[in-house]
Amino acid sequence: MSLREQLTSMLEQVEGAFAVMLMGYDCIAIDEVQQGAAGFDVQTMAVEYGTVIKEIRRTIEVVGAGEMEEITITTANSRMIIRVLNDEFFAAFVLSKEGNLGKARYLLRAKALELVEAVG
Amino acid sequence: MSLREQLTSMLEQVEGAFAVMLMGYDCIAIDEVQQGAAGFDVQTMAVEYGTVIKEIRRTIEVVGAGEMEEITITTANSRMIIRVLNDEFFAAFVLSKEGNLGKARYLLRAKALELVEAVG
Numbered sequence: 001m002s003l004r005e006q007l008t009s010m011l012e013q014v015e016g017a018f019a020v021m022l023m024g025y026d027c028i029a030i031d032e033v034q035q036g037a038a039g040f041d042v043q044t045m046a047v048e049y050g051t052v053i054k055e056i057r058r059t060i061e062v063v064g065a066g067e068m069e070e071i072t073i074t075t076a077n078s079r080m081i082i083r084v085l086n087d088e089f090f091a092a093f094v095l096s097k098e099g100n101l102g103k104a105r106y107l108l109r110a111k112a113l114e115l116v117e118a119v120g
Numbered sequence: 121m122s123l124r125e126q127l128t129s130m131l132e133q134v135e136g137a138f139a140v141m142l143m144g145y146d147c148i149a150i151d152e153v154q155q156g157a158a159g160f161d162v163q164t165m166a167v168e169y170g171t172v173i174k175e176i177r178r179t180i181e182v183v184g185a186g187e188m189e190e191i192t193i194t195t196a197n198s199r200m201i202i203r204v205l206n207d208e209f210f211a212a213f214v215l216s217k218e219g220n221l222g223k224a225r226y227l228l229r230a231k232a233l234e235l236v237e238a239v240g
Contacts, residue, residue: 040183040184040185044182045180045183045185048179048183049176051175051179052175052179055171055172055175056169059165059169059171060165062164063161063164065160065165065197066195066198067195067196068194068196069196070192070194073188073190073191074188074189075185075187075189076189077185077186078186
């Protein structure tokens with residue numbers, strides 16, 4: 001499967017998901033797929049969060065709390081779950097507040113290796 | 121109950137919790153209680169995360185994704201859950217990887233108002 005096909009398949013499997021994306025730490029989206037209307041700019045959010053994730057990784061290194069694996073951010077009307085894939089990439093789901101976060105978490109973990117290979 | 125008593129009570133109720141703290145956005149801990157050995161500097165971590173949380177709030181504002189409520193950060197050997205209490209404070213639990221995150225989340229939500237009142 002191509003990267004686009006994989007992301008599409010992941011998006012279709014998660015109820016309440018607005019978008020799934022693969023990002024580099026340079027905050028450039030490698031690829032992303034969207035469905036429905038999030039009501040805000042999903043891509044801008046991902047890019048902005050890229051900066052934040054770099055900060056969090058640095059913090060974790062500073063305090064020696066072990067390698068970063070996952071971040072979830074809940075706002076009044078959305079959820080985002082971000083999974084570190086390797087030193088270059090992270091993947092993220094953006095969901096509605098009622099979206100299936102557990103499924104999104106599972107897919108990000110289960111498909112991590114395939115996603116990285118598909119970028120290659 | 122004093123703030124210290126409330127935090128102590130919360131910490132005792134969550135299996136696998138290393139620390140619970142109330143922080144200001146100026147990254148100063150209002151108060152915190154710890155138990156067990158996290159293996160890293162919990163307070164430094166909280167202070168560093170304070171900066172990150174400010175960044176995330178700003179990001180969420182920029183993209184219009186609604187008010188920030190909660191962040192969880194998972195590393196190779198710990199979990200941290202941070203809940204925004206109001207414009208001045210946030211509260212956070214630091215747990216082991218096997219700690220009861222659901223209980224920590226519940227307590228942060230349920231005790232939010234009491235914690236804010238106890239600061240005053």
